[in-house]
Amino acid sequence: MLRTSLQDLPASRIRELANVGLGRDDVVKFWFGEGDLPTPDFIRAAAKDSLDAGETFYASNLGLPELRAAIAAYVSRLHGTRIGEERIVVTSSGVNALALTCQSLIDPGDRVVVVTPVWPNLTSIPRLMNAQVTRVPLSCTDGCFELDLDRLLEAAAGARMVIVNSPGNPTGWTMAQPQWDALLASCRRRGTWLLADDAYERLVYDGSMHAPSVIGQVGAEDRYVSANTFSKAWTMTGWRLGWVVAPSPLVGEFAKIVEFNTSCAPVFVQRAALAALAAGEAPIQATVARLRAARDRLVGNLQRIPGVEVASPPGAMYAFLRIRGRSEDSFACAKALVEEAGLGLAPGIAFGAEGEGWLRWCFAATTELLDEGVARLRGWLGSR
Amino acid sequence: MLRTSLQDLPASRIRELANVGLGRDDVVKFWFGEGDLPTPDFIRAAAKDSLDAGETFYASNLGLPELRAAIAAYVSRLHGTRIGEERIVVTSSGVNALALTCQSLIDPGDRVVVVTPVWPNLTSIPRLMNAQVTRVPLSCTDGCFELDLDRLLEAAAGARMVIVNSPGNPTGWTMAQPQWDALLASCRRRGTWLLADDAYERLVYDGSMHAPSVIGQVGAEDRYVSANTFSKAWTMTGWRLGWVVAPSPLVGEFAKIVEFNTSCAPVFVQRAALAALAAGEAPIQATVARLRAARDRLVGNLQRIPGVEVASPPGAMYAFLRIRGRSEDSFACAKALVEEAGLGLAPGIAFGAEGEGWLRWCFAATTELLDEGVARLRGWLGSR
Numbered sequence: 101m102l103r104t105s106l107q108d109l110p111a112s113r114i115r116e117l118a119n120v121g122l123g124r125d126d127v128v129k130f131w132f133g134e135g136d137l138p139t140p141d142f143i144r145a146a147a148k149d150s151l152d153a154g155e156t157f158y159a160s161n162l163g164l165p166e167l168r169a170a171i172a173a174y175v176s177r178l179h180g181t182r183i184g185e186e187r188i189v190v191t192s193s194g195v196n197a198l199a200l201t202c203q204s205l206i207d208p209g210d211r212v213v214v215v216t217p218v219w220p221n222l223t224s225i226p227r228l229m230n231a232q233v234t235r236v237p238l239s240c241t242d243g244c245f246e247l248d249l250d251r252l253l254e255a256a257a258g259a260r261m262v263i264v265n266s267p268g269n270p271t272g273w274t275m276a277q278p279q280w281d282a283l284l285a286s287c288r289r290r291g292t293w294l295l296a297d298d299a300y301e302r303l304v305y306d307g308s309m310h311a312p313s314v315i316g317q318v319g320a321e322d323r324y325v326s327a328n329t330f331s332k333a334w335t336m337t338g339w340r341l342g343w344v345v346a347p348s349p350l351v352g353e354f355a356k357i358v359e360f361n362t363s364c365a366p367v368f369v370q371r372a373a374l375a376a377l378a379a380g381e382a383p384i385q386a387t388v389a390r391l392r393a394a395r396d397r398l399v400g401n402l403q404r405i406p407g408v409e410v411a412s413p414p415g416a417m418y419a420f421l422r423i424r425g426r427s428e429d430s431f432a433c434a435k436a437l438v439e440e441a442g443l444g445l446a447p448g449i450a451f452g453a454e455g456e457g458w459l460r461w462c463f464a465a466t467t468e469l470l471d472e473g474v475a476r477l478r479g480w481l482g483s484r
Numbered sequence: 485m486l487r488t489s490l491q492d493l494p495a496s497r498i499r500e501l502a503n504v505g506l507g508r509d510d511v512v513k514f515w516f517g518e519g520d521l522p523t524p525d526f527i528r529a530a531a532k533d534s535l536d537a538g539e540t541f542y543a544s545n546l547g548l549p550e551l552r553a554a555i556a557a558y559v560s561r562l563h564g565t566r567i568g569e570e571r572i573v574v575t576s577s578g579v580n581a582l583a584l585t586c587q588s589l590i591d592p593g594d595r596v597v598v599v600t601p602v603w604p605n606l607t608s609i610p611r612l613m614n615a616q617v618t619r620v621p622l623s624c625t626d627g628c629f630e631l632d633l634d635r636l637l638e639a640a641a642g643a644r645m646v647i648v649n650s651p652g653n654p655t656g657w658t659m660a661q662p663q664w665d666a667l668l669a670s671c672r673r674r675g676t677w678l679l680a681d682d683a684y685e686r687l688v689y690d691g692s693m694h695a696p697s698v699i700g701q702v703g704a705e706d707r708y709v710s711a712n713t714f715s716k717a718w719t720m721t722g723w724r725l726g727w728v729v730a731p732s733p734l735v736g737e738f739a740k741i742v743e744f745n746t747s748c749a750p751v752f753v754q755r756a757a758l759a760a761l762a763a764g765e766a767p768i769q770a771t772v773a774r775l776r777a778a779r780d781r782l783v784g785n786l787q788r789i790p791g792v793e794v795a796s797p798p799g800a801m802y803a804f805l806r807i808r809g810r811s812e813d814s815f816a817c818a819k820a821l822v823e824e825a826g827l828g829l830a831p832g833i834a835f836g837a838e839g840e841g842w843l844r845w846c847f848a849a850t851t852e853l854l855d856e857g858v859a860r861l862r863g864w865l866g867s868r
Binding site: 103152208212347352355368 | 749
């Protein structure tokens with residue numbers, strides 16, 4: 101019944117796999133991109149206070165002025181730049197930030213270039229707007245992913261938009277600063293839009309405050325949009341709150357597009373985000389420290405298993421691994437792991453053909469759970 | 485900077501007018517479609533309990549199974565039919581329900597027919613999906629609006645979709661059952677999708693439980709979608725929660741489209757909706773009784789003002805009026821009312837050319853505020 105042009109839009113292979121484990125409470129699950137901790141108390145308290153205050157009315161399309169200002173201050177401080185609140189739009193989740201951007205900018209037939217393997221939403225959202233999508237695969241050496249920049253720039257000739265998710269889901273690949281600089285220069289020259297999915301920008305493990313970015317270099321007139329979310333850095337996945345940094349002339353137009361999608365985010369959710377930002381770096385650094393320890397433990401343990409190829413990802417919250425002679429058909433392998441070992445990993449094919457042969461393991465979990473997962477993998481490999 | 489095909493997408497004229505009154509606290513405002521009461525305590529309490537329980541994680545794309553079941557039971561009971569939960573999708577607001585439907589069904593160039601004057605989102609959302617929009621205006625006699633069904637059916641020949649908002653915003657026009665029946669029969673014959681924006685279905689004032697509808701007649705395979713919201717009947721505007729009733733084969737596809745828009749609604753917001761539904765008819769009947777009294781008082785008072793033409797609307801929550809010799813340019817009139825009388829009404833032009841000459845007055849307000857508004861209108865007319 102779906103419209104013609106969407107009839108081959110792929111369903112989520114992660115969801116399909118999760119259905120295999122449905123109703124089984126003996127599966128240890130690392131398949132979704134979500135941590136195991138609820139949102140900190142003080143953030144939830146701010147939402148409850150807002151509800152008590154009766155803030156249950158419509159809000160402005162672009163977000164509460166005080167939240168836009170707080171986001172602008174946060175992004176400016178983080179990136180050592182000056183971004184005014186007139187460049188901020190509050191959105192109903194990070195994915196909504198990406199959807200609104202594509203709805204604003206993509207005409208039918210426009211070409212959109214995406215670095216892959218990647219979270220499937222980044223290729224499907226442009227398709228929803230009737231774009232042609234060109235995929236530019238990362239290359240891989242010993243489990244480490246790298247971008248051939250020349251190949252990306254070549255593919256981007258004549259494109260309407262380039263989408264980069266760095267640190268990337270599922271690989272953890274993080275684009276280096278010189279590549280960002282060159283990409284921005286090329287996009288400026290060609291008038292191509294550059295959309296940065298910065299959901300994981302705070303989840304980097306080399307001691308930096310954020311992943312490399314050109315957000316500090318772009319002006320209010322540049323064809324550059326950063327899409328972001330409160331989900332990962334503040335463990336607020338279920339709140340559905342994000343934002344974009346966009347050129348000022350586009351923000352007024354964004355107000356219309358927001359109006360036609362969700363109209364606004366709930367005020368009490370925005371109050372929670374204000375509390376999150378007001379707490380400064382502490383909650384984020386706590387998240388990063390926990391994830392770094394989890395990454396090091398999981399990857400170290402996996403690397404000790406014969407036949408497993410995995411590198412330590414520089415960012416995001418996933419180990420991306422393959423198992424010689426086992427994971428070539430990633431969906432079949434992930435399915436067998438659920439059914440035979442009670443271990444829930446995401447199949448690489450969920451992230452496109454470039455991900456085939458790989459498995460994604462979200463390490464936003466307790467040490468105990470991660471260790472149990474490794475034990476199950478070892479047991480499963482040994483028993484075959 | 486917006487894409488080519490959206491460059492003439494109109495901005496909200498209501499928003500533009502509201503900006504005229506920005507920073508003035510002496511304006512009595514009836515321009516937005518929102519009541520003046522916060523959400524009932526027991527609904528807010530359910531959200532707070534959910535937050536306390538740590539329900540801050542992702543939820544399934546289609547909504548909590550228990551909420552889908554509760555909505556299915558509610559709709560079935562209300563309309564004396566049997567709609568299974570497999571036909572329900574929870575959405576991030578009523579407007580989001582409409583957006584998802586259009587994203588699922590409209591290919592570029594498809595023609596969409598809309599009964600007007602109407603809430604501008606209903607014509608802009610299809611345009612966002614690159615549809616051609618055909619407007620079918622209601623006719624008006626002594627302030628009462630009526631649909632020429634033959635004209636609608638003629639316009640709908642070859643169209644992909646017909647959108648009907650009944651009771652309608654801004655007119656309160658409510659489509660009669662025989663017209664619904666004939667429209668459904670025609671859509672079935674032609675394979676045209678019928679999208680009912682049922683946001684106001686509970687706000688009817690003749691003692692009926694709901695406005696006329698064909699939802700009780702359609703099967704799981706019919707090309708019929710009802711979009712609805714918790715906003716109006718349960719005074720939950722700021723929560724951004726809605727739903728659709730869709731054909732079963734479309735619901736699985738909807739899951740994908742939801743994934744690419746907001747992915748899911750917050751669990752704690754869905755818990756609030758569950759509490760709202762569990763309370764049964766009492767909160768809705770309280771809303772309807774309050775609005776009926778407000779309508780009767782406001783319309784009665786307006787009808788006593790010389791030169792004012794207004795009829796008692798059978799549904800929704802707006803008086804739609806015109807003032808001889810004054811409101812022909814509705815935006816200029818609304819602007820003068822704000823600036824000279826501190827009275828905030830929505831200009832009819834905000835709802836399309838067919839609304840020009842009219843003003844929309846939301847009567848979801850206290851008696852005192854409505855009376856003050858009428859006094860200001862009288863004073864303004866007398867002083868000119």
